[in-house]
Amino acid sequence: MEKTGYIEIRITGSKGNLDLSPGNYDIREVIEVLEQVEGLIVPGDKKDRFPISYQLEAGSVRHVFKTSLQYIIGFNAVVGQVSKYQSVDFLDLPTAKAFETFQDIAFKKNYVFEVKTSLDNTNIVKIDKTTRFCRTEAIWVDAEFYFYGKITSMGGKERSNIHLATEDMGILIIQTEKEYLAKLENNLLYKNYGVRAVGKQHAETGEIDKTTLRFLELINYQPAYDEDYLKELRSKAKNNWSGSIDPDKWLREIRGGYDA
Template identity: 50%
Template structure:
């Protein structure tokens, strides 16, 4: 893989009287780290570059390799978290990943040292003495509207709606069997609106895309009426027929001349 760098997550601690090393590190902990490091690097997983993994001793070192561009961006993010001692400014998936490491440090009495392959890398230490948690009052319940094409619907156990939007990409929205069975027509692969409830950051306006719940599917059929647009253009053209310099005329209207 060309033009790569890496993120290193070093886990420090012990199991009983034995210092941590790869041979006594549980596979479930490895899986959890890998799931969360993906959110650290790529909150929007769609289209992410290749990631590879290696585990090394000392105590336990997780080495995740990916594109240099992604590593440079993450190094800058580490620097900002170190400076502010806050994760409130991060996108929800990234903030949740940091919260995972903080919660693991508290529950297992271990520490994490997160750094990158960038020269003079920023380093973030997470332990039972740190507090990398989002401020609760920054995220509030909000009613949200999304518009796009419904690409998946239903589920045997986890019932949800997948809607492909231009603004947010593909969203998975939790639903119930009752809500979907009451809907009369088949909305698959058609344009619809979704009214949902979820968490929104009152400072940045960002939404937490991982915890959305369906309130209503809204009929939505946007259309472009070319004949109507042409009529408006024709009507406006008559009004501008006596204007030789449009820019000068607009400046005069605005009082800039």
């Protein structure tokens, strides 16, 4: 049987003259925290993740998330590093955004967050209006991307977008103008396409902020294995090598000074 533990997000503060409690804690505030927890605990692939159960308890308000001990141990290490360096710049994007959300709530409502686990000697990080758990904006830069995959959904009532299922990055939700989608004559669903998009990318790690992706262009993409085309390329390369290129000289140039 899978061993479990829990992560606790305790929030203290007040509502007017009343101390914060489950009785005066609004449902929208509950949702605000719940929306961040999956990314906080499991920032990567969520397809086969362990279940995460939830309880709201008194004292002042305690969000308790029970899940696999494997997640608890990993998250405890994250909490320790965040507390030590008082920074979220080194975190995976979903985890960093969760801490940023808690920081924003703490600042706006004068709440105090205390994040810890059920482990003995757990690490603890506290977030209040005096802390600054926000990513360094200069690290995130505008970039252009090309994604390839199968379009699984299009449209949206409030925010129109394209859902593109990719092999290496999962499903990408790319913000797309309604006017563009309305003009499309062909049915693109469940067909393979390329999408040119812009968004934010981490200047040091190369990580893409998937929530910032905006559509630029649709690219016809029908990959096919063409043996004749590959043979032609190999033939051209062979002829070039046998004529104008000195293999020994070329290899020395590639190595640079490594064999000097």
